[in-house]
Amino acid sequence: MNLVVEEAAARWYREQMGLVDGDNLRIFVRLGGCGSIHSGLSLGITKDEPRSPGLNHTIEGINFYMEDDNLWYVENKELRISFDEKVEEISMIVG
Numbered sequence: 001m002n003l004v005v006e007e008a009a010a011r012w013y014r015e016q017m018g019l020v021d022g023d024n025l026r027i028f029v030r031l032g033g034c035g036s037i038h039s040g041l042s043l044g045i046t047k048d049e050p051r052s053p054g055l056n057h058t059i060e061g062i063n064f065y066m067e068d069d070n071l072w073y074v075e076n077k078e079l080r081i082s083f084d085e086k087v088e089e090i091s092m093i094v095g
Contacts, residue, residue, distance in 0.1 A: 002078040003027075003055040003066060009083040009090055010060035017047065021061030024050055027081075027092070028066070029073045041073070043092045055079070 013025060026048040029041055045064075050056070055074075056065035064081065066074070073094070080093050 001055060001071060001074055001076050003057045003064065004078060004080045005057045005059050005064045006080070006082045007059060008085065009081045010062055010064070012083045012090065013045070014060055014062060019047070019062050022063075023061075024048060024063045024065060026050070026065060026067065027070070027079070029070045043073070043079075 013019060017025075019025070024047065025045050028044050028046065030044040031041060050063070050065050050067070052068045053065040054068035054071045056063055058064070066079070075094075077094050080095070082091050082093070083089070084091065
C-alpha cells in the first residue's frame with residue numbers, strides 16, 4: 001500500500017484550507033459520492049490529528065495520512081492525490 005500526494009495537490013490544499021507547516025490532513029472513507037472502487041463510498045479529507053496512521057505522506061510541509069481502520073478501502077493498492085490545473089479539480093485515484 002502506498003499514499004502519493006503530488007506537489008500541485010498539496011499546494012492547492014495548503015492554499016484552500018489555509019494550512020501551515022506541520023498541519024495534518026486525514027483521508028477518510030465516507031458514505032456517498034463517486035468512489036472508484038467501492039460503490040456508494042468515496043474518500044474525504046479533513047484537518048485532524050493522527051491517532052493510528054497506517055499510511056502517510058508529508059509534502060509541502062503538510063502530513064497527509066489515512067488511519068489504520070480505513071486502509072481496507074485502498075486494498076493493498078496505491079492512493080494517488082493529484083490536482084488538474086485545467087479544470088481546477090482534485091482527484092483521488094486508487095489503483
